[in-house]
Amino acid sequence: MTQGIYTVILNEEIAPAVFKMELAGDTSALKAPGQFINFKTEGLYLRRPISVCDYQDGRITVIYKVVGEGTEIMSRAMKGNTFDILVGLGNGFDIKKSGEEPVLIGGGVGIPPLYRLCKELIDAGKKVSVILGFNTENEIFYEKEFSELGADVTVTTADGSYGVKGFVTDAMCKIKYDYFYTCGPEPMFRAIESIAQTSGQYSFEERMGCGFGACMGCSCKTKYGSKRICKDGPVLVREEIIW
């Protein structure tokens, strides 16, 4: 983990209330897809944990939804503004455990961390399928970006306005895969858990105090004892999760 001052290069709305922010600064602490960074926002006491969508030398991309005061403040940031951020938090996804044909399943703002994961899996020579779940057509983002990485992308919408009508599981049951990675809301996790045929990894969300393992604010019980979502997670493997 490192602490640094990051400069906003870009901050644009890519879907209703969903923003893409690019930040310039040290990326050396980022070691795996699915890690997160913790934003200090003016006037609020606790930091805001946001998952990393992508990074390269000196540049971090995050995609976040405005859901409260912290993300509201972030959404107003202009090019050139700065944030105090803790970088390189959490374990991230383990790509070594993947089979040859992994499927990546994202729901809404659970999608961003799968982007970097998709990139790394494709670089590792895997045949990657991606399922992106949204409520309705105008909420869709990053379909093209995943396709451009070389993934086979299926979009589902709950109201059927675009792609496959229904939930991510309606697409998942028609796809051939030998491992899965997922990030999204917990009801989606439960649906995936009920139909998944293979091992996989889930990236969880929880209200956090510190984000780096000190406060025990985000502990959860697993089959192998208590784990901190922020430090031992946010990614847990299917076999250790207690539902």
Add this chain to the structure above:
Amino acid sequence: MVDTRVNLSGIEISNPVIPASGTFGFGYEFAELYDINILGTFSFKGTTKEPRFGNDTPRIAETPCGMLNSVGLQNPGVEKVISEELPKLKKCFSKPVMANVSGFSVEDYAYTCAKLSQEEQIGWFEINISCPNVHGGGLAFGTSAKNAEAVTKAVKKVADKPVYIKLSPNVTDITEIAKACESAGADGISLINTLLGMRINLKTGKPVLANKTGGFSGPAVKPVALRMVYDCYEAVKIPIIGMGGVASAEDVIEMMLAGAAAVEVGAANLVEPFACKNIIEDLPRVMEKYRIKSLTEIIGGAH
């Protein structure tokens, strides 16, 4: 050259800055960030006789200038603290550490302290009789002078290290509890633990925390902490470790002027992982600014 050294019950520490229990784990998360040997000492994660998972989540809520927590004393239990945590700590911290202990009965406290007392790494005990997040324990001992006295006596009997009793602010008169601890033989007191609080989620209409209530800490509580340290300094002769909202070198000096012999830093560690390092490095500058040659000389200076 300014002198930042203070003495806590016969053990000299290089500066009065002590990360508070529950905000610093057993040290190693922070040892990855900086050399934690720069600290005066630190108070390790509240330890109980049996392992505890703690409360359900959400355990954290935000407030203006502060936070609520209802972790509920999650810890691996005293046996594992001795067999696993202390050996790990030894690799990154060479100074005496403060053992924070909690319990659900007088016997619990005595049992855990007796076990830990044999460990050479431990310099002091900090006995938590004020955890607001555990029903039927912790706080129940800290809100009654009689119970506080009973715990103090039981722990003093088995502990061969100085014993500090950590007091709750959730009482009518904290000085009454402080005096009870002093008369029962406590070597010092530490205060304040968190204030009992609540937040309600407007979307659900229910409390944010799964435990409903939680301990309130952060800069917002500093004036309450200062007032209570000030009052206790008038009431007892034993040393006081002051805490509550401390986040800067100026806050450390303010707390010492109120009467604290050393100062704990809690919530600040969670939002600024380098908070204690920054405070320690900034102390000499702030001391010079206020023409303070030695921190020991300013203890209780506001009286």
